[in-house]
Amino acid sequence: MDNWIALVKANMKDRKVTQGELAERLGMSQGGVGHWLNKRRVPSLADMNRVLEELGLGYLEVVQEVREKTSQASPPATQYNPYYRYPVSDWKGLCEIREERAAYGAARFELTDYHAQGDAFWLPVTGDAMTAPSGLSIAAGMMILVDPAITAEPGKLVVAQWANSAHATFRQLLEESGQLYLVPLNPTYPKQLFTDDCRILGVAVQATAKF
Incomplete structure (x- = not known):
């Protein structure tokens, strides 16, 4: 709940949306929105996701976490933990999609508890x-979550693209003797000099495997 409130308030500020304007979009009173944002009342999951949709965050989703009871005498209180959904891209159209900041093609999403700073x-x-x-x-077959708003510092795993290439590459950004390199984790592959005509498309912040 706290994370959802922080996310909503931050986006209202960034988009210059007042409580009154948000309430009007939702078809409810300003006081009702205020109760949610000040934790006087707990919105339903549907209402939480409706607020995200009205703030242009429809690609995110809040879901309820179900946990095993720790004690029969004192069942745990309902927890609302925000899970965010982000679109799945592909390497073939990645560079064009990043340029256009478009709808990511096919509507396929994956959930995570990571709150991204960017798209x-x-x-x-x-x-x-x-x-x-x-x-x-x-390893091949894993999924990486890439956040374009994270600063690419030495040691980070990054997705990068050279100006003369239509394809992107996934490597670790490392500094050696004052020079940056894109280095594979597999030592049988060569490292590449990071030059001015290479741009960072984003930093990998999570990696998951499906079984």
Whole structure:
């Protein structure tokens, strides 16, 4: 609930939407919206998602978490934990989609508890360039969540594109002797110099595997 309130307030501020304007969009009173945002009343999941939709955050979704009871004598209170859904992109159309900031093509989404700072998207990992013999390893078939608003610092896993290439690449950004490189986690692949004609499309913030 607290995360949902923080998300709604932050987006209302960014979009310069008042409580009155939001209430009008929802077809309810300003006081009702105020009760939700001040935790005097708890909105239903449907209402929480309706608010996100009206704020242009329809790609996000709040779902209820179901947990096993810890005690028969004192059942846990209902918890509303926000889960966010982000679109699944693909490598073929990634660069064009990032330029247009469009609707991500087919409407396929995946859920996560990560609250993105930007227009995040999922990408399926292909190939074994990021499969390491030990330590951090991102294998083919896994999904990475990419957040374009995260600062690409040395050590981060990034999705990047060269100006003369229609394709993007997934590598670790590392600094050596004052120079940046895009380095695969698989040591059998060569590292690449990060030059001025290369841009970062986003930073990988999560990786998941499906079974």
